[in-house]
Amino acid sequence: MPVPTSPPDISDEVTFARYPFLPQAAAWIRQMAIDHQIDLDELLDGVWMEKARQRARIRLVDSINSSEGVEVIGGDIHTEEGRIIEAFSFYYARLVVCASEDERLIARWAQAEAARAEQLLIKDKSSIDIIARTYISQIKFEENHGLNNPMMVNASGGLRDMRKSSSGPLWKIGLSDFIEICPKITGSRWRLPNCDIKDGWITLYEENQYGSSAKLARLLRERIKRGVEAEALEKMQDVTTDLAIRLAEPVGMLRNLMASKTSEAIALxxxxxxxxxxxxxxxxxxxxxxxxxxxxxxxxxxxxxxxxxxxxxxxxxxxxxxxxxxxxxxxxxxxxxxxxxxxxxxxxxxxxxxxxxxxxxxxxxxxxxxxxxxxxxxxxxxxxxxxxxxxxxxxxxxxxxxxxxxxxxxxxxxxxxxx
Ligand code: SF4
Incomplete structure (x- = not known):
């Protein structure tokens, strides 16, 4: 089952800033650019966008250095300035990887952004449903175990800690979506013979070490990665020589980082x-x-x-x-x-x-x-x-x-x- 062609409406700006890759976020970011006069020159060299570029560099460095993706903690997205910084840092980072014209870098960056989204979604009880409906055609849930329904579940530590059951809703995903996503995920729990299939739906059961919402977030990560990567590859075609020259410095930084990472692994x-x-x-x-x-x-x-x-x-x-x-x-x-x-x-x-x-x-x-x-x-x-x-x-x-x-x-x- 493909990604839905008409994603559900979202109007919450905090959600856009937290997940700037969402297809629904594009119009909001365009409007922010108009309202705050953020053009390409401002984004690449302007004083106002300096913080966004700094944050973008962190996003890019994390995408090479961290196995858990881009650092979850960013700016304060509950202020307008924080939302602008967060959203445009994503845009700037995407410009840099596109200007690299290196598909491996794009794939790695998309993977890191998707891994960050997975961590956020596990905790984000208020947005996971609408984001799931953005990327998955057949998705539904049943309330489960008397959930307290906090807006965000408090969890700290690594991804494995976050994935532990948090007694959230019990998610069900359509068989076609599951079959399309799961070959890309390792582990026996993602193999069809180990799943409970009923009337074309697969229940993402709670496990002690892996909650239902965490499983959904893991599935979403695959679709988000694919979306982020596809969009970047498309935009890579639009990179002009002038833009590539202007972004040569951050692209060089990224390439060097990637090269040292590869030789580090081989020299182990x-x-x-x-x-x-x-x-x-x-x-x-x-x-x-x-x-x-x-x-x-x-x-x-x-x-x-x-x-x-x-x-x-x-x-x-x-x-x-x-x-x-x-x-x-x-x-x-x-x-x-x-x-x-x-x-x-x-x-x-x-x-x-x-x-x-x-x-x-x-x-x-x-x-x-x-x-x-x-x-x-x-x-x-x-x-x-x-x-x-x-x-x-x-x-x-x-x-x-x-x-x-x-x-x-x-x-x-x-x-x-x-x-
Ligand atoms: S050793 Fe064999 S498998 Fe490996 S690269 Fe050479 S031909 Fe291919």
């Missing part, structure tokens, strides 16, 4: 990452950039990490940037893979499951006919590096291990060698 295990196959490097890079790597790719990463002897903590760290990262779940799953010594998948399966990033001609080693397993890639690269080192010691001349130096057919691993 020391120097030997140069020997990893492209598929492994790609999955590690994607996870650190907040990409929702599929289950097959995740299992491959955990199993190859175990096989090459990386510590479990390093492997858990690879997953920290994942959009659905949970310390306890990842620890459990990674430990399980280590204990059971799963054999990492071969190239054929990785290709079928869209986890092989190379095309013919991209990597000479992957192009070799005998290269049918990523562990062979590692072994061949290790042998080649060792040869280079020996030659270097013997000749005293540094050997450049460039792409063209990669081992070829006659250097294939022993055919009897098992992977």
């Amino acid at each position: 295990v020391g120097a030997e990452e140069s020997e990893w196959p492209p598929c492994m490097r790609k999955i590690v890079g994607d996870l650190s950039n907040g990409v929702n790597v599929n289950h097959f790719g995740r299992l491959f990463l955990a199993s190859i990490s175990a096989t090459i002897g990386l510590p479990t903590e390093s492997t858990v760290n690879f997953f920290r940037g994942a959009p659905d990262f949970s310390e306890s779940t990842t620890n459990y799953q990674v430990s399980h893979v280590y204990e059971h010594a799963y054999t990492p998948a071969g190239c054929a399966k990785l290709k079928v499951n869209h986890n092989c990033p190379v095309l013919p001609g991209d990597d000479r080693l992957c192009d070799q006919p005998w290269l049918d397993h990523p562990l062979k890639y590692i072994r061949a690269t290790q042998r080649w590096n060792a040869k280079n080192k020996a030659a270097e010691i013997a000749s005293g001349v540094p050997q450049n291990n460039t792409e063209d130096d990669k081992p070829l057919e006659n250097e294939s691993p022993d055919s009897a060698e098992k992977v």
Whole structure:
């Protein structure tokens, strides 16, 4: 079931400022821009918008640095100035990621904004219903357990604490919406055979560790992320050269942050990452950039990490940037893979499951006919590096291990060698 084409009316300005990505917020923000003479020049360079730009930078930095998304606490949205700052900080941040013309950055930022919204919605009893009806075609609830119905439930701590049951309403979602959203969420509670389906509705039951509203907020996060990302990708097409030049400084800051985050993740295990196959490097890079790597790719990463002897903590760290990262779940799953010594998948399966990033001609080693397993890639690269080192010691001349130096057919691993 698609997102509703006509979202319900919202007129509350606090809600717009808190959730500035809402489709209903666009007209309000336009009107604010007219009323307060906020044009593009003002937004990019004006004194009045300086606070919005500062807040936007926090939003952007959080989107790279924090696994729980953009910091929930912003300005005071119960004042008009606070609402303007909050709303325009979102707009400025979106301009910056659009100007980067980097789809990974856009995806990461959309993910962080959606994760922030999830945290807010878990607590926001007054808005979750109308926001749910904005993004989900079939949604309803029953009052449950004598709710006190506070406007905002007090909860502090991390996302996991927030998700604990708060005896709120019992939400039900249409089967089609659920089926469309859930493949993107990991965990057995989101698999259809584990759900209670009646007359085309799925009840989001309360669990001690996961309240009904928290489950709804988790589902909404997926739709919000998709909406924020799609809108940013559309606006990316409108970025002019002039705008890109004017935003070069914040875009550069963001790109550097992202690059350092990726290399940090890869450097967690020391120097030997140069020997990893492209598929492994790609999955590690994607996870650190907040990409929702599929289950097959995740299992491959955990199993190859175990096989090459990386510590479990390093492997858990690879997953920290994942959009659905949970310390306890990842620890459990990674430990399980280590204990059971799963054999990492071969190239054929990785290709079928869209986890092989190379095309013919991209990597000479992957192009070799005998290269049918990523562990062979590692072994061949290790042998080649060792040869280079020996030659270097013997000749005293540094050997450049460039792409063209990669081992070829006659250097294939022993055919009897098992992977
Ligand atoms: S060809 Fe094999 S080793 Fe190379 S990237 Fe693809 S899956 Fe990995």
